[in-house]
Amino acid sequence: MKAFAITRAAADGSNIPFIQEISLPVPQAAGHDLLVEIKAISVNPVDAKVRAGFSGETPRVLGWDAVGVVKAVGERVTLFTPGDEVWYAGALGRPGSNSEFQRVDERIVALKPRTLDNAAAAALPLTAITAWELLFDRLGVARGGNEGDTLLIVGAAGGVGSILTQLARKLTNMTVIGTASRPASQQWVREAGAHYVIDHSQPLSDELARIGVPAVTHVASLNNTAEHYLELINVLAPQGKLALIDDPEHLDVVPLKLKSLSLHWEFMFTRSMFETKDMDAQHRLLSEVATLIDTQVIRTTLGEHYGVINAENLQRAHAQLETGRAVGKIVLEGF
Secondary structure (H helix, E strand, O other): OEEEEEOOOOOOOOOOOOEEEEEOOOOOOOOOEEEEEEEEEEEOHHHHHHHHOOOOOOOEEOOOOEEEEEEEEOOOOOOOOOOOEEEEOOOOOOOOOOEOEEEEEHHHEEEOOOOOOHHHHHOOHHHHHHHHHHHHHHOOOOOOOOOOOEEEEEOOOOHHHHHHHHHHHHHOOOEEEEEOOOHHHHHHHHHHOOOEEEOOOOOHHHHHHHOOOOOEEEEEEOOOHHHHHHHHHHHEEEEEEEEEOOOOOOOOOHHHOOOOOEEEEOOOOHHHHHOOOOOOHHHHHHHHHHHHHHOOOOOOOEEEEOOOOOHHHHHHHHHHHHOOOOOOEEEEEOO
């Protein structure tokens, strides 16, 4: 089968493209695995992070968002049959979705939304899982609850921010404040449903004061946490909650003490990486998100369609992600 892999270390100085087409055997489904024929994918910051840490020893197929059709199932599979149209975000330690076929555990897979085409659906799985777990599992927000609370989403125009804003606005009673620094990204966040949009290139305390919000009860910091960390502590109300998904090099938790603030990490690969007892929560979660899409409660976060799945378009998508200026998700479709 055709696949696209990173074939050299990021720092080797070579002019050879870092993503190249390779040929691999079609994998076989066994156990809880599905064999999925890939129809569309999206590109995420994790792709660039894994590429940056690649040693160059063995080609690595990236990709952690996919929409496809089940072609075969393992002997322990109970949730799907061949022909099902599915979506998922895969597992970090397994070959990714930048290939014509992929094996994936059924417990982190769901039927794709009926009302979305493949490209629009591919924009959502990884970010929807991340946003859902961050909001409801990590921050402990209640469905239909948290009246009087305020959620600040730092980096609300990105992939996770785009769906988190929708989930918080549609499924909770919180006031939702998103940050974005450019007119286009600010408009994107407004359209996602934020009550207010502020500029994270300015001090967050000043921006919140500008809209008459003295403090927030919950923060979802989706990028540049180290840059905003002390300001986030400043704007959080006593006993507030801070959740993050990025990778600050250093994080001093001592300043959280005076306000009794709590710190929460969200990493959507934890369940599949450790095969936790509740690993199938991601199957249920994605099924519920599909229903929310099909009932028009939330919408796709597709930002740009980069064409077919090939090495050139994947490299272009990686380059755009690394600018930090992508709005929504970048999707590729077909081979």
